[in-house]
Amino acid sequence: MTDPDSPALLVRRALEAFAAGDRSVLLDALHEDAVFHIPGTSPISGVHRGRFALLEFFQDLDRRSEGTLRVDLRHVLAGSDGHVLALFRLSAARAGRTLDDLTAYLFRVEGGRIVEARSLHEDQAASDRFW
Numbered sequence: 828m829t830d831p832d833s834p835a836l837l838v839r840r841a842l843e844a845f846a847a848g849d850r851s852v853l854l855d856a857l858h859e860d861a862v863f864h865i866p867g868t869s870p871i872s873g874v875h876r877g878r879f880a881l882l883e884f885f886q887d888l889d890r891r892s893e894g895t896l897r898v899d900l901r902h903v904l905a906g907s908d909g910h911v912l913a914l915f916r917l918s919a920a921r922a923g924r925t926l927d928d929l930t931a932y933l934f935r936v937e938g939g940r941i942v943e944a945r946s947l948h949e950d951q952a953a954s955d956r957f958w
Contacts, residue, residue, distance in 0.1 A: 828862055835905035835937035846898040854878060858940035867951050869958035876880045891958060892919035926957040
């Protein structure tokens, strides 16, 4: 039986909420000082800090992808120390370009909230070109 307060379940619910466009559930899963690290050289790369800055970041992804961004969650794996690895296929299309990227996020969960996330892309250069 899965613990309803488990970090893995929290991350799964947050990603499902992101995919469904349910920003309220997503915001509730984030610590107010959450930090996301996005690698690469694209306009979305860098460190995004704070719950509301992250909401703006997510809205920017939606704008940049012209509303086509999709997350197809494949696996959620939890460690015993609050770390959760989520593997998903990220896809989008805009201005004649497409993105089809196997993406992994390493989340750190503390106190029932996501406090940090780091992303890793199957093809970082393709991700940079798309964004």
